[in-house]
Amino acid sequence: MIFIRHGQGEHTLNLPESLHLSHPSLTIKGMNQAKNLRSxxxxxxxxxxIVSPTLRTLQTAAIWSENMECKRVVHPLVSPRIFPARSDAATLPCDESLDPARLQDEFTSFVPPPNLAASLWTTGINVLSEDKFNLLAEEFIDYCRNLQSEKIHIVTHDGTITSYRQKISGCRFTREDFLQETESFRLMVE
Structure with a gap:
């Protein structure tokens, strides 16, 4: 599994106000970062x-995979996640998932996995407790195992990547361990 952080999004340009943007797009720099992933x-x-259901991650993946016939999946179990988890946290507008109708309309080559609870598309994994996240993370890891692919690329968010790194490796991480835009991290899952 290769986790990749999305390219630079508009929500990072004028912190903390820009965190209240709804469905922020990639910036020009973010688009160029996504193109650079091709090499x-x-x-x-x-x-x-596999891509988080946010606009910036889908744009990153669409630019990166342009003219490539790989399998494309949009999955709420790699949606934004606050790290470290906090019981008092709330999902900010910049981290809300696109609704399924918009996903189907704008990103037709990305298909959702079958048989997922409808609530995952609206709530995601952003503010789940560690215990609930760990259960869903196991479900996602099993889903990836069943894909039987040599390489699974997952375009997602800094907190999500760090949460999965911590779950899979058993090591403790902090926000200092966040990846930068379009950086990647490989995790072996047996």
């Missing part, structure tokens, strides 16, 4: 690309 992490037709 730094080239995709093949054998690869699977």
């Amino acid at each position: 730094t992490l080239p995709l093949t037709s054998e690869d699977v690309l």
Whole structure:
């Protein structure tokens, strides 16, 4: 599993006010970062690309995978996640998922996995407790195992990546361990 942080989004340009933007797009810099993934992490037709249901992650994945016939999946179990988890946290507008109708309309090559609870599309994993997240993380890891692909690329968010790194490795991480825009981290899952 190769986790990739999305390209620069509009929500990072004027903190903290910009965190209240609804469905922020990639910036010009973010679009260029996504294009650069074509050479730094080239995709093949054998690869699977799993993407968070936010505009900036879908834009990153769409630019990166343009003209590539890999399998594309949009999955709420890699949606934004606050790290570290806090019981008093709330999802900010910049971290809300696109609704399924908009996903189907704008990102037709990205398909959702079958048989997911409808609530996951609206609530995501952003403010779940560690215990609830860990249960869903196991479900997602099993989903990835069943894909039987050599490489699974997951375009997601800094907190989500760090949460999965912590879950899979058993190590403790902090916000200091966040990846930068379009950086990647490989995790082996047996």
